[in-house]
Amino acid sequence: MFESAFQSFDDLADATQGPPRVAALRLELRRLGLDGFIVPRADCHQNEYVAPSEERLAFLSGFTGSAGTAIVLRDRAAVFVDGRYALAVRDQVDVSIFEPVEIAQTTPAEWLEQAVRRGARIGYDPWLHTPGQVERLAKAVETAGGVLVAVEPNPIDAVWGDRPAPPLGKITLHPGKYAGETAARKVSRVAALLGGNDALLVSDPHAVAWVFNIRGHDVSYTPLPLAFALVFKSGRPRLYIDGRKLDAAQRRKLEALAELKEPSQLERDLEDLGRKGKKLLFDGATAPARLVCAFKEAGGVCDIGADPIALMKARKNATELAGAKAAHIRDGAAVTRFLHWFAEHARHGRLTEIDAAKALESFRRETGKLKDLSFPSIAAAGPNAAIPHYRVTNRTNARIRNGIFLIDSGGQYEDGTTDITRTLAVGRPTATMRDRFTRVLKGHIAIARAVFPKGTSGAQIDALARLALWRAGLDFDHGTGHGVGSYLSVHEGPQRISKIGSTPLQPGMILSNEPGYYNAGHWGIRIENLVVVEPRAIKGAEREMYGFDTITLAPIDAALIEPKLLEPEETAWLNAYHLRVRRQLSPLLDPERRRWLVAATRPI
Template sequence: MLESRFQSFADVGGPSSGAARVAELRKALESAGVTGFIVPRADEHQNEYVPPGAERLLWLTGFSGSAGIAITLKDKAALFVDGRYTEQAKSQADRSVFQLRHVVDEPPVDWISQNMGPGEKLGYDPRLHTPDAVSRFSAACRKAGAELVALPANPIDAIWRDRPQPPLGMVSQQRGRFAGESAAAKIERAREALKGADGLLISDPHNLAWLFNIRGADVAHTPLPLGFAYLPRAGRPTIFLDARKLTPAVSDELGQLAELREPDALVGFVEQLGKLGSRVSFDASTAPALLTQTLERAGGKAEVGADPVTLMKAAKNKAELAGARAAHERDGAALARFLAWFDAEASQGRLTEIDAVKALESYRRATGALRDISFPTIAGAGPNSALPHYRVSESSNRRIERGIFLVDSGAQYEDGTTDVTRTIAVGRPTSLMRDRFTRVLKGHIAIARAVFPKGTTGAQIDALARLPLWRAGLDFDHGVGHGVGSYLSVHEGPHRIAKTGTTALVPGMILSNEPGYYASGAFGIRIENLVVVEPRAIPGAEREMLGFETLTLAPIDLRLVDRKLMDDDETKWLDSYHARVRKVLSPLVDPPTRRWLAGETRRLNSTRGSR
């Protein structure tokens, strides 16, 4: 329901609950024989979106952000968040109970080593931490003379009396015309990538979904079936899914590919692999430490590294790319209808951020193909637009007035996932706004036009988007782009355009292109299109070259462009992009939107009266 997305901070736990719940947790920890406990914002798969019953951090602290960790000791407790959530944590967490710490400036491992004492025991749930995280926490405890202890059951689960039950979203088959490759063929490709291991334990539900051509409904915004799988070097795979999620038809289809077992059989299955002396590959990013520990205690060898399915999934095939293009045409038409409506209504001064979010989703629903939004829409007016990860609530909702309005949104369709940001002028923009917008646009165009040799990583081209800002002594603090899935996660790895983007870009990878600029307390700017890596033929080239095809179709606000800052090649790109937007979307929208679109996609150097 839409209304649930706009609850105020106090509605989702609130600081009033913190003291009582921490006191109850401390009693449970004393009974368990430990001094403290680590509560991550995580489920058993390290998902970005987790089911309600896995929101233990929210339940304990009141903090509802998508990333964070709390540590509770006998006489103190701390909540660690990153810079996106500093203000939110102040509003939500009980600061009389929790010290608020920046997860980068004062990492949890440093806090542990400084606040634990000799002989003390710090508990953790080995289902909710990766092997690397356990190693780091263990080292921090040893530094303090303390011990990290795996608990057999999560103490919060025992005291969270109205904890929601695990989700039972029904599993569906991803149809062949969207998947483009049979599950059997994918399985054989994955086997070839095992590199000496006896098998691969698949803990990332995105990889489970892609490999077996299934989708689910267990979490918000991403069509995931929560479960695990084991892919042996030879023989039938085993899938661990709750049978209640499977219709007879889906069960029969999956049963032809793999053995089907209940999730509670997984630990015993891994223990048996260990007794056989198996070498098993685990995904470093998502594997629960419980499984690697179980395997090695039984005599097996855990090889923790990158799941090869992740990279396979990242390179989209022809069918997936065709679906992505179709999804972006459909989504572009819905977005154009919204932008035309917004342009007419915003000038009246009656709209709020929530009004805009509801309207945009209504236009997407009108396509008849929307499965879900791909993330909670970011809709920021004025100073709220300067918060890159702003999420509107009833308490923060602003009226949209003269200045900047930024909307970052996306959709899940069966044939593709979208993510697009547009920055819109409400009234006449200032010269400063136009300068900053144009510099961001120049960076966006630099990425869109980039040509680079095979083997290039996202880190090597990240600076292209920043140069126009750097020349003015400016920058932004997020990456230029993230990977995007095929009717899967809107944030997909391992590829990205960022200083940390070390994965080589290959044809078929879909990424966002979203440079920005943020003037704190005043306004923010971001321009985001999705792009796909494609081969680029250059006459006389001595190396295999790549470039980007832009997938997103939506006008860029020309009122915010300072023509004097644009060079001829940039102007040609923008005019060509707008001509394509107009040609593709015009047949898909109603006549009033078509007329509006014609004006919004005019040539940059043409003239038009102010609106």
């Protein structure tokens, strides 16, 4: 699996093809009377992971990150990325064609406002942008004296000769033993939240999957069925899904709950609802501008806001939480087998990043329960570990030598989704490495031990993960934690622990706890476990209090810890965590690995 995945990505993300592909696109734009075109890394659902047929940004530029935008004008072009990809983008694109731009410094809209010439016509695909995105881009182009133009079909498709066909992944029903709630009950709960709206357009496939208790195989790493749905305040919902993805039994079960329709019928149905003067709620984060425009032009009333399903989905029920914990025990045993293997083989200096990634996947597959990885494994040696979202390919594959090796990986199991990062010493770490690792560990422990009142958001506790680094004049540029789904996306909102995490944390939410430190050009550190928000009983408390239960189980490398930097309560937490790891994973390991685990979790 790894070899073919890496090779296919190398073939697609070929920076040397940037000049001829951009030249071909510019010819097509001239034919269409356009002076530029905006290329987001998106599909019509704003998914993080998209089907190969939707990888237009990677095809055009070579950039393979999960978030980014390119803008191609007649005489210049730029690729916009966030801080995660600031280093990687320069290695992936031809900088003689594309100017790399950090979005924190200059947004695509700000760039357009300065770069567009008066009278220019700038195109965009209305299926790949939300209404809010279109509004911002249009304002910028108009300020510059140009006009933003909706273009269908996408002009990149005209120059992408071997573009893959859209996916037809088979649908699976997500059984009650994993879901913990019937789809009919979920639909009723969603309908009850619609207020003055007649219906909700469900444009996020994660929400479709959760509400209807289905999973799919249309994209890598996330078991998504690419589909839309309409949930009405009263009446049967409609599920818009390609019928070729369903077998007869699945069709019968879904038809008992919803009216099944082809995706091609959705725009026409929205126009019909618009002509009847209906009021629809659209998810501002995922709804395509094309559908919102079609409904509005037909006479409908648009309410563009937050999809209520996102918060419902984020609060896992008891069944989902039990499944997540079971998945993490299974996954933790697989990771421990990998750590033992790594300790035995890395010291010889012959392992590569791909060797390590393939080995970890093989240990997960040996569980017999793995459905897929939950994201492309980040197996990073030395300087590559300093790139937070590094993605190893056959071209970048580095040998693992003395220093630091970072592995960030996860698995998709029917009962839960996992995500874990471990930073490992190869040979003897330097004093600086031990200092930085221990400061990251202190931040990790601070989040794990946090207790906070109901209503607290992730932004309010994010600083806890950074204090030990700040005291040394250090920091990291990504959030401390993201939400995680239940056999769904490994990056789930709206919950997050970050400087912009505004959603109050609620019991049942699963988040990552992953502070880091990155010494650019040399090495990087990250320690990640998943945690569950849970009620916390405190004697004499005057407010309802919450805390975190850590559910990820695997050793943290003691060779990188400087014990003198830890406070007694931090040492106690680490020793208690390692005792729990040892007790819960030992029954799943053979005697040799059990002995290794005992040594790896010895109290400090």
